[in-house]
C-alpha cells in the first residue's frame with residue numbers, strides 16, 4: 265500500500281510517502297536552528313513552526329515522489345507521545361486531508377515509528393525481535409512480537425540516552441543537539457582516558473537489574489570531572505574534549521549493549537534492531553554490532569538519516585497497520601503519553 269505519513273511530535277516537521285517498506289519521498293524540515301537559541305525545544309514555538317511548514321512539506325513529498333492524491337491509499341499521522349500542540353498540527357492536517365481526499369486515516373505511535381525505521385533498511389526483517397529504542401525522550405528494550413504487539417522489558421529510570429548526550433554536550437559547551445557533536449569528537453579521542461561509572465539499578469534482593477539503565481549518575485560524574493579539570497588545568501590549557509566525549513560515549517554504548525544482549529539472550533531473540541536518534545551513534549553501532557556477533561546474535565540499524573525523527577518511519581508503521589485492516593476514527597485525539605502496549609487503542613477505541 266502507498267501511505268503518506270506526517271510527523272510533528274517534537275521539533276521536526278516531516279512528511280513522507282512509502283510503498284510498504286520502500287521510501288518514495290521523505291521531507292524533513294528541522295526546527296533545530298530555531299530552538300538552538302534556547303538550548304532546547306520550546307513547545308509554543310514548535311507548534312507555530314509546524315503550522316507554517318506542514319502544508320508545504322506535504323506538497324513537496326508528493327512532488328518528490330512524482331505522485332498525486334489518486335496514488336495514495338491512506339494517511340498516517342503521529343498522535344502520541346509528544347508535545348500536544350505540536351502533535352495536533354500533524355493530526356489535524358492528516359485528518360483534514362483524509363476527509364477531503366477520501367482516504368483512510370491512521371493515528372501512529374511515534375515509538376512504533378522508530379521501531380519501523382529499521383524495516384526501511386531491512387524489509388525482510390520479521391518479528392519476533394528485540395528493539396533497543398534510544399531517542400531523545402526514551403530508552404527502552406522492547407520485545408517486538410508482531411505489528412502493534414509490544415512488551416517493554418527494560419527502560420531507563422531517569423534520563424534517556426539522547427537526553428544524556430544533550431546534557432553532557434551542554435556541560436562541555438558543545439551546543440544543541442549534543443549527540444552528533446559528541447559522536448564526531450569521540451572519533452578523535454581516547455575512550456579509556458577517563459574511567460566513568462555505568463549507572464546500575466540495585467535490586468531489593470541484591471544484585472542489579474539486568475535490563476534497566478540509569479544515566480543521571482554518569483551525567484553527574486561528567487559534571488564533577490569537568491569541574492575538576494577546569495580547576496586543575498592551567499588557564500591556557502583547554503579541556504580534553506575529544507577524550508571526554510570518547511569516554512562518555514563508550515560508557516553509554518557499553519551500558520546499552522550489555523542490557524540489550526542480556527535481554528535478547530534471555531528472551532531467545534536472535535536479532536536486536538536499534539531505533540531512535542542515538543541509533544545513529546557510531547560508538548553504539550560498533551560496540552553493539554561486535555558484541556552481538558560474539559554471542560551469535562545480529563544487530564540491525566535504520567539508515568543513518570532515518571534514525572532521528574522522520575515521517576518515512578511513521579508511514580511505514582501506518583502501512584503495516586493499514587494492510588491488516590486497522591483504521592483510526594476521525595474522532596481520534598492526541599496524547600502526550602501513551603505506552604507502546606496500548607498502540608492498538610489507536611485503531612479500536614477513540615481517545616479523548
Ligand code: ATP
Nearest residue numbers: 399400401402426441443447541542544545572573
Ligand atoms: P522521542 O523519540 O523519545 O520522542 P526525539 O524524537 O526528540 O525523542 P529522536 O529524534 O529520535 O528523539 O533523537 C534525537 C536525539 O538523538 C537527541 O537527543 C540527539 O542528541 C540524539 N542523537 C542524534 N544523533 C546522535 C548521534 N550520532 N549520537 C548520539 N546521539 C545522537
Ligand code: MG
Nearest residue numbers: 274275276573
Ligand atoms: Mg528532534
Ligand code: FE
Nearest residue numbers: 374399572573
Ligand atoms: Fe523521536
